[in-house]
Structures are given as C-alpha cells and as structure tokens.
Amino acid sequence: xxxxxxxxxxxxxxxxxxxxxxxxxxxxxxxxxxxxxxxKLRGDYDHDTAKLMQAAHIVAVEFQTIAAxxxxxxxx
Amino acid sequence: xxxxxxxxxxxxxxxxxxxxxxxxxxxxxxxxxxxxxxxKLRGDYDHDTAKLMQAAHIVAVEFQTIAAxxxxxxxx
Amino acid sequence: xxxxxxxxxxxxxxxxxxxxxxxxxxxxxxxxxxxxxxxKLRGDYDHDTAKLMQAAHIVAVEFQTIAAxxxxxxxx
Amino acid sequence: xxxxxxxxxxxxxxxxxxxxxxxxxxxxxxxxxxxxxxxKLRGDYDHDTAKLMQAAHIVAVEFQTIAAxxxxxxxx
Amino acid sequence: xxxxxxxxxxxxxxxxxxxxxxxxxxxxxxxxxxxxxxxKLRGDYDHDTAKLMQAAHIVAVEFQTIAAxxxxxxxx
Amino acid sequence: xxxxxxxxxxxxxxxxxxxxxxxxxxxxxxxxxxxxxxxKLRGDYDHDTAKLMQAAHIVAVEFQTIAAxxxxxxxx
Numbered sequence: 017x018x019x020x021x022x023x024x025x026x027x028x029x030x031x032x033x034x035x036x037x038x039x040x041x042x043x044x045x046x047x048x049x050x051x052x053x054x055x056k057l058r059g060d061y062d063h064d065t066a067k068l069m070q071a072a073h074i075v076a077v078e079f080q081t082i083a084a085x086x087x088x089x090x091x092x
Numbered sequence: 093x094x095x096x097x098x099x100x101x102x103x104x105x106x107x108x109x110x111x112x113x114x115x116x117x118x119x120x121x122x123x124x125x126x127x128x129x130x131x132k133l134r135g136d137y138d139h140d141t142a143k144l145m146q147a148a149h150i151v152a153v154e155f156q157t158i159a160a161x162x163x164x165x166x167x168x
Numbered sequence: 169x170x171x172x173x174x175x176x177x178x179x180x181x182x183x184x185x186x187x188x189x190x191x192x193x194x195x196x197x198x199x200x201x202x203x204x205x206x207x208k209l210r211g212d213y214d215h216d217t218a219k220l221m222q223a224a225h226i227v228a229v230e231f232q233t234i235a236a237x238x239x240x241x242x243x244x
Numbered sequence: 245x246x247x248x249x250x251x252x253x254x255x256x257x258x259x260x261x262x263x264x265x266x267x268x269x270x271x272x273x274x275x276x277x278x279x280x281x282x283x284k285l286r287g288d289y290d291h292d293t294a295k296l297m298q299a300a301h302i303v304a305v306e307f308q309t310i311a312a313x314x315x316x317x318x319x320x
Numbered sequence: 321x322x323x324x325x326x327x328x329x330x331x332x333x334x335x336x337x338x339x340x341x342x343x344x345x346x347x348x349x350x351x352x353x354x355x356x357x358x359x360k361l362r363g364d365y366d367h368d369t370a371k372l373m374q375a376a377h378i379v380a381v382e383f384q385t386i387a388a389x390x391x392x393x394x395x396x
Numbered sequence: 397x398x399x400x401x402x403x404x405x406x407x408x409x410x411x412x413x414x415x416x417x418x419x420x421x422x423x424x425x426x427x428x429x430x431x432x433x434x435x436k437l438r439g440d441y442d443h444d445t446a447k448l449m450q451a452a453h454i455v456a457v458e459f460q461t462i463a464a465x466x467x468x469x470x471x472x
Contacts, residue, residue, distance in 0.1 A: 033119070043451070053442075069147060076153040079154070083100065083157045090161065106174070109173060152191070155233060185274075217289045218289075218294075221298045227271045293365045297348070300351070304385075311385045312385075377453065380420070392405075396403070
C-alpha cells in the first residue's frame, strides 16, 4: 500500500488542511477500492449540501488531530 | 492556492469564531470548487434547519481546535 | 459585529452551559442573518425530537471547549 | 433558573454518567421549555432506535467533558 | 441502580473496547428502561448499516474517554 | 474473544490509520456477530456515499485516539 501519510507534521496550517482532506479521501478509497465506483459516487455528493457538509465535518475532525500533532503551528 | 489560514492564532475569541466559520466554508469550496454550484447549494441550506445545524456543528468542531491553539485566550 | 463572546471564561458551570447555547445560536445567526427566516425555522425544530437533539449535540461540543477553557471550574 | 450543574465534579464514574444524562436533558429543556411538548416528544424518541442512539451519542460527548474534569477518577 | 462503571481503568485496550460498548448500551437502557422494548429495537438496528455505524460511532467516542483515562495503556 | 487490539501503539501513522479502520470494523462485528449478515450489509454501504462518509467519520474519531496514544509519532 502507498504510504499516504508518512507523517502528521506539516510546515503550515494550510498544508495541515490539505492533509486532513487527503486522509478523509484515503479512508474512502480503502473502504471502497474500486476507483470507478468512487468516481460515480463523487457526482452523488458534490452537488448535495448535506453530503458536502458531512465531508467537511470529517475534515474538521481529522484536522483536530493534525493540528494537535503540530502543536498548532504556534512556533512558526 | 490562496493561503486562507496562515495561522490558527487570533486576537480574540470572536475572531476565532470567524476563523472557524471560514475554515468550514473553505473546505466546502475545496471539495466543490465551482462557485456557481456552491451559490445554488447555499439557497438549499440556509432555509433548512437540519442543514444549518449541521453547519453549526462543523463550526463547533473547528472552534475547538482554534480555541486550543489560542490557549483559550486565557491571558488576554 | 456585536462581540457576543468577549471571553470563554465564566464564573460557574451553569454560565458555561448558557454560553455554549449562545455560541450555537450565534453561529446559526451568522450563517442565516435574516431574523424573520430564523423565527420561521424555530417553529420547525423545537417540536422535532431529532432536531432538538442535533441542537443539544452542538451545545455539548461547544461546552467541551468552554469547560476546558475554564479548567473545568475545579478551583471554585 | 435552577442551577442544575453547580459542579462538574462527581464522587464516582457512575455519578458522572448520570450527570452527563442530566446535562443532555437540561439542554433540551432550555431549548424547548414547554414540559407538555417535551412529554409528547419523549414518546417519539424512546421507541426509535436512531433517536435513542442520537441521545446516547450526546451523553458520550458530555461524559468526555465530565470525565476529564474529574481526572478520570484515577485517584479513587 | 447497579454500578455498571465502578472505574474507567481496564487492564488492556481490549477490555477498554468492551467497556466502551457497555457504556453505550447502558445509556440506552437508562433512557429506555423497558427491556422488552429494547429487545424489539435490537432487531431494528443490527441489520441496518447506518444504525450499526451510528452505534460504532458512539463506541469510538466512549473509547476516547476510556483510552485517555488509561493513559493509552502506554505502560503495559 | 480474539484480542484484536493488544496495543494502541503502532510504528507509523499509516499503521495507525489501518488500526483505526480495524477498530471500527471490529465494533460492527461485535454488535452484529453474524458474518453472513455483515457480508450482505457490506454491499449496502460501499456504494452509498453517505454511509461511506459515516464510516470515514468513525475512522477519523478512532484515529484521534490512536494518534494521541502514539504522541502523534513526533519522535520518529
């Protein structure tokens, strides 16, 4: 398996956001490994407000972990 | 990409709330980059109690992170 | 904008609960600034068990932040 | 208003669970102060698995706060 | 009332998982004390993916608390 | 019972993600021990965006616990 998360440490908060989005996407890919199915499902959620917010909620939770790991980038 | 979150540190709790709302919105914008689609979706959720509360829940989670980053603004 | 949260510190846990409810309500008001629309939506959720619990869940999350900020009011 | 939460400290984990349930209920009562309406809503959720689990989820979140406040009752 | 949680401390992470499941179940039992009703509801959720995941989510939240209480069993 | 979680410590963040997915799955298996039923339910959720995201949310919560246990793998 590709190591999609060698570290939780990022240089900036913005990179931390990007990692949070990546983690959320990779979980979906692990659970549903068929890329074709995922492509179909994508059209299902990115026009659906409730599902977009469900995705944003997951990102918020993943970001909590990443932000703590980076000590909130306080020392930048 | 615009750096919409150069830092998690804010001067006041109120600015922390505003950043939490911004983070939630930006996640949606990253997942659904088409501004026209987002504008349509907006009309879909800001008159829908369950979706407004879904948004408020995400803001609460993002705010947890921001408040911790700011040591809860205890030293103001 | 009115500063509805000058501080996360409160004298008592009960005031912390009240602040948690206030924060949740203010997020809704920021996302949906039309007071008339919000008044209509109110009738929609305060007779709906699932939505009342959705609101109570948000309050529980906001309270986590406030309780941590106040060091759980351990020193009272 | 009755002070339903003078402290987050409890003697035992079990009392902490009871406080978590109480906090969740009191939030509902604050949002929907009409006891008659709440009594009707009760019949609506205690036979509904999804709503019972929604309630249990809120209790779990409130308990996280209470358990942290009590330093997890490690020193008992 | 039976003391179903005399302590949050467990010997192993696996016992911590079991305690998390127990806590989730006991909350349901406190809210809906009629065992016959709960038995009927059980058939309603253990064949329903969304409800099973709702249960697994609660367990994950309870486990966060238990794992923190046990200092993540780091010293075993 | 098989000890599916002898420790929360993992060598890498990626192994932490895998453990988070495993924990979520094992909870489902404990609640619904019939493997045949679970196999049927699987077809129900891995083509359903909302359910896939529900699963990803649980994984995010379990990962918070595992990441904290591993001190965010800061010292690797």
